[in-house]
Structures are given as structure tokens and as C-alpha cells.
Amino acid sequence: MSHIGPHLLGIEGMSRSQIDFALDTAKEFVEVSQRNVKKVPTLRGKTVINMFLEDSTRTRSSFELAAKRLSADTINLTAKGSSINKGETLLDTAITLQSMAPDVVVIRHAAVGAPHFLAKHLKSTAVINAGDGLHEHPTQALLDALTIRQRLGRLTNLKIVLVGDILRARVARSNFFLHKAYGNEIRIVAPPTLARQEFKALGVKVFYDMPSALEGADVVMSLRMKHEYLKDFFVPNLEEYSRRYLITENLLAKYAPDSILLAPGPFVRGIEVASDVIDGPRSCYTQQVRNGVAVRMAMLFLLGVGKSKENAIQEKLSGADNEEGTKS
């Protein structure tokens, strides 16, 4: 049974069949975005509130676009100028939202567990986590997975390497949980201040040097070095970091010739990833952005359309589930 919901708070706890189901649904929506008229009436009359209490451009616009392509009414709330900046508590925000009776609330929040808190206090509203602190960013991991599935034709038997600021990347954690569900090998590579030993307990292999980390990799993910936090001194400076951890075509050709490159972005050319990789055939970066809209449409659809309909659609899609299964 691949029921999803009532909320999407994280990848942790999702089963493989649930993830498959989410990706199969997203696959259908990839097609919608390729049409001339990129809009379906699926969520007409439904209200989606995008609550981004932390700076975000790409995730926020991706969710907004997804909701609009599903014909939902959307409202964007940001911390700037809202009552949250005036000292309103998250509990009061939840109560206020509740009285607006939205069908879905998409939340990005600097505090870990904020979406979980909201989910606990909102009745009959689905909550989608668009990033909570350093914890999870489930739709990003799903769009990464969809991209991998499209490019490599499978989501199993993979060696995944995450390079960069693993410590402070929520997408890293979501990807760990996702690839654990598929039994994939997960490696992280970064300076030891960022690729901390504790990650081993999550079933991750920890490396400090690129060649051994990249050896035989199928997927390389570049995680942004959060240099705005550099005053924390996890690395002395970005130039020093790039001497050892810059992802170059030379490195990939030598150690992971068949690999693809994913970058959740924004990335810094020449520091995190060399231009020859970003602009080369391994790069999945634009495909990821496209898939992002499709994955978010799928999640808004699955969580926003309401219970009774969802079951019907699930049945419809379970056929597609099998089809995909035989292909891979």
C-alpha cells in the first residue's frame, strides 16, 4: 500500500513503495509542464499557503508554480513584514492559518521540527515541509531521486557521493533517508569539520579525499558551501576548500566515468563544481529544476486533493507503478 500523507514532513519513515508512488505521480506531472497550456484543473477551489519564514527563491517559486499549474489559489507569506516578525508565536500563526482553512500549507522554517509542530496543531490541513532548519527537505530529495531514475533508469544498486557542506545541509539528511530505503551505498566527502564522524551512525561512509570517495560512483551530489556562515570557521577559506574538494571533469572521468552530477544549487563555479562539469553532459542541474516543479505538483496533488479522491487516484496510478517496475 503506498498511501502518502496526511503530511509530508520528511523522507525519514517513508517506505520504498511510498517514495516510488510519489515519483510515479510526479512523472505524470512532468508531462503537464511540457504541454503548451501548462495548467490542469486538479486543485481548483483549493487553497495553498506558501509560508517561507526563511529566505528562499528557488524552492518558493517552484512550489508557487506547482500550485498555480494545478489551478490552486495560492498565498505567499514571508517573515518580512508579517506578524511573525512582530513576535507572533508559531502556535498563534497556526491558529490564524487554521481559521483561513487552507488545504495545504507549505512551510520553510529555520527551526527544526517547525512543520511537525504545525502539523500537530492544524486540523484538516496538509503540511508540506519545504525545509526545516538543518533537518529535512523532502521534496528536494524526491526531485533528486526522480532525476536519478530518469537518467540512470533505476534507484537501486547505486553508489551516491555527497560532496561539500554535509553538516549544514538539510537535503543531505533527506537524501540519506531516501537512499537508505533503497539500500544504496551513501558516501560523504568533505573536510572532517563538515563530514563528521557521527554520520557513520546513519549508515553513511565518511571520506576526506575525493579519489577514494568517487571511486565507482553513480551519482555525485554537490552541496553548497554555506560561506555566509564562514565566520564559524569550518574551513579556513573557500579557496583552500576547493584545492581538495572541487569537482572537476578530470576527477570524474578518472574515478567515476559513468557518473551524473546533481547540484541542488545555488552553486559556486570553480569553488564547488568546475564549469566543465556543470556545463557538461553529466550535469542534471536544469532537469532537477524542471523535476522540482513536477514533484511539488505531485505532492500538492496527493496531499491537497482530499482523502476520498486520493484513494481512487492511487489505484489508477498503481498500474503505472508496476509498469515502471518492469522497466527498471
Add this chain to the structure above:
Amino acid sequence: MKTCERSFVISGARVLDPQQGLDELRDVLVSGEKIEAVDVPGAFKDTVDVDFIDASGLILSPGLVDLHVHLREPGFEWKETISSGMEAAAAGGFTEICCMPSTEPVNDRAEITKFINEQSQVGVGARVRPVGAITQGMKGEIISPMIELKEEGCVAFCDDANSVADALVMRKALEYSLMLDTVLAVHEEDHNLARNSMMNESVTSVKLGLVGMPEAAENVMIARDIELARLTGASVHFCHVSTARGVTLIKRAKEDGVPVTAEVAPHHFTLDDSMLESYDTMLKMKMPLRSEENKAALLEGLKEGVIDCIASDHAPHEMDSKRCEFENAAFGIIGLQTTLPLTLAKVKEGKLSLNRAIEALSVNPRKCFKLAPVSIAAGQVADMTLIDLTGSFTLSDESNKSKSKNSPFWGLDFQGKAVSTFVAGKRVFEANN
């Protein structure tokens, strides 16, 4: 305190007083503020003009002491007042509590101590023993006027969660304390290592993406202050020790004859950090809940006597400061009424002897802070706690005496509780059933 109260006999209780090696059925005659006589059951049955309190099936212990309580007054009276704290303490079986200086203003001068003492005269419940700040304003810079604080009644000194970061200031404070026959109590946290931390650094913190406090943040400070106690010869008491390494370091220091003592909070030997996956803000405290292994080591340390005593770290907060995002939630939980039940739960599990539990709750804390010993013997002040090992207890709106409700144990059922608390011969608490 009223005089001319009728004398009374607590009859048929199992009197457990580890200092005297006493564990027998005894009748205790209380007259005025003092214990007049202790004798075999029935010895006072013909005494006239006395009341009898039937205590058969119950344990009578020297009054329990809690060395680590936040009473929030002055400054944060909506969280707790001195009198509400005294009442909660008595309901938890405590006859004496030591209140931390982290009030507003900080208890770093005689007038604040005096205020606390005056307020405690108004309340009914446990005796209040103020703890003064080690440094002025708990800022870690200039030593507090310890002489005047001590003269006004401060029993120990502590900078609470601020920890004295500067080792030279700490050395001076320890040296200064030598003339006062007192003790410096220390919350051991290296604030650089612990920066922004919300919980224990562990698999769970990595998974949740919450900044963790490594055990080392506590251990390095314990190690430092052991060396400073060794250097100065002054007494150091370690508050709410939460790590196995901490226990080991303290054990070695004691073997070396360094004058150190230590306490553990009941939540640290009851809960562990894996429970934080629920984002339950009631599990957010400092020191943080540590791993299962640390939990076991703390119990072992308590059993062996490396950890001298149990203290609640009672930290009341209004619900609003807990009903929010984990990262914004206040640190700490209330504990005055759950400390004894949680300790007795370990006795029931066979992890701690009853004798050791009573020692850790009544005899040893007095030794740690150099308070006057209290014993169940003729001529002694009548500070006693009557305990029912099987009586059921639930922390609820009905039973809770604190002004705050922030407890992860709220609503849970316990077996074992205080049924009566006597301070200076006066019953200051009596359980409803």
C-alpha cells in the same frame, strides 16, 4: 513558627536513617520543634496528651534535601514564587531546598539573600537555603561578596548555567571561599564547545539537524575544576553530572583526595536523548539528556557513591515557553514532586538500594553543602519525611503545587511517594490519600 503545638507520636514506621545505620520499626515522639524520644513500637502508647499518627507500612526518613532548585523569585514570579516552591518541595518530601541565584536581580548581595529569607518566612513548606552567585551578576568577572552573602545565610555559591569561563577567576573564587567553610557548586559547560546547542550531540542530533552539545563540553570543565580544587584545596560540588566520563573523572579525583562532590538529576538517570525524535520540548534541558550508556553510568556512579546525591534541577517555566518550536523553547523541567518517585522507581527496578536512595536524598546532600546534619534521634530537630513505597502518584493539576507544569512526567503513574513532610516538628505536607 507557632509554639505550644501538641506533641505527637509517629507510630509503627520503619525508621531508616543511614547515618546511624538504623533500619528498624520505631515510634518517634515529637515535641515542639524537636524529636523528644525514639523507642520501640508501642513504647509511647500510654503517653497522655499526645496525638498519634499511624505510620505502619511507611518509611520514616530524615528530611530530604534538594540542592538544586530554581525558585524564580525575585524577577520571574509567574514561573514560581518562593512560597509556591516551598509548598511543591514539601509535597515532594523535601524539608530543605537550596535555591539558585539565577533570579532577577541575581542573588549576589546580602539584600537579595535577605529578601529570599524574608519571603521564605511567609511560606509554608520546606526550609529555603539560598545559594549566592560566585561572581557579581554571574558575569564571571568579579567575585561576589561571599562574606556578606554567607553571613546573611547563603549556604553555597554557584554561577548556575553561566559557568565561570575564566579559569583565573574561578581559581580566585575557590581560594576566596577557603576562609568561609563553604562550597562552590558548578554547572559545567564550556560555552564555546556548547555554542547554540539544543540537545546532546549524538546520532539523534545529527539525524534531526539540531546543534548538539558534545559530552566534552561538560567533561573539559569538570576536569578543569578538579584541577583547580586540587590546586586550591577548596571544595567543589558538581551539579547535575550527565556523562559517564564525568563520573570517571570525579571518581579518580575522590580517590586522589580532592575535595569534590557531585549530584545527578533524576531525569538524567531516567530518560535518554533518543526520545527527542518526538521534538517534545519537555525533553529540552541543560545538561541535556544523554545516551543510554551515560544513563547507566550515572546510576552506577550513584550506586557506588561517586555521585553523592540526587537533586531535581527544578526549573519552572510557563507553558508558552515550551509550546513552541524546539529551538525556541526554554531549557528545563520542574522536578520537586517527581524526584522521589523517580528515585524510588530505580529502587523498585533493583538498580539502587533503598538505603542508598535515602542517603542520596537526605544525608549526603547535607554533607555536600555542609548543612547541619539531621537525624532521627532524641534531641534532633524534627525534620522528617514519611514515605509510602507503594503509594501511587501522578503529577497532575490536582497534585501539582508548582506554579508551572513543564514536566515530561506529567500525567504518568508512579509508585512511591512522600505522604507527610515534617519541618521543625510541624507537618507541612500531608498527601490526600
